Amino acid sequence: MSQNNEALGIFLGFVLILVMHSLVLSALIFASPYLPFFNRNYNFFLIPAFIGLWQNIYVIPLIFLARKDRRFGVMKGVIVCAIITALVNGGCWLLLLPR
Numbered sequence: 001m002s003q004n005n006e007a008l009g010i011f012l013g014f015v016l017i018l019v020m021h022s023l024v025l026s027a028l029i030f031a032s033p034y035l036p037f038f039n040r041n042y043n044f045f046l047i048p049a050f051i052g053l054w055q056n057i058y059v060i061p062l063i064f065l066a067r068k069d070r071r072f073g074v075m076k077g078v079i080v081c082a083i084i085t086a087l088v089n090g091g092c093w094l095l096l097l098p099r
Contacts (some may be wrong), residue, residue: 009073010080013066017059017081024054052089055082 028050059082066075 006073006076009071010077013074013077013079014081015077016062016074017055017078017085020058020062021051021055021085024058025051028054052086055085 059078062078063075066072066078
């Protein structure tokens with residue numbers, strides 16, 4: 001695979017995970033009135049904080065699928081975006097800790 005195609009694959013994998021994040025967040029926010037924990041006391045503001053947990057449901061199968069199809073550029077992009085999401089999510093949780 002040429003360097004140009006791999007860079008395009010990494011970009012596509014990164015964008016794919018960003019789109020998946022936005023779809024999952026939208027679905028959770030629209031479903032929040034029907035979920036018992038998120039229905040009271042403005043707990044629906046916690047939904048974006050749990051994206052690190054939710055991403056495991058769709059990132060791990062995407063990595064295995066990309067590896068099976070030998071699309072290593074897309075696999076690298078998915079992994080990079082998942083790691084960046086986990087780091088940002090962890091940083092946001094650190095901001096919520098009491099001082």
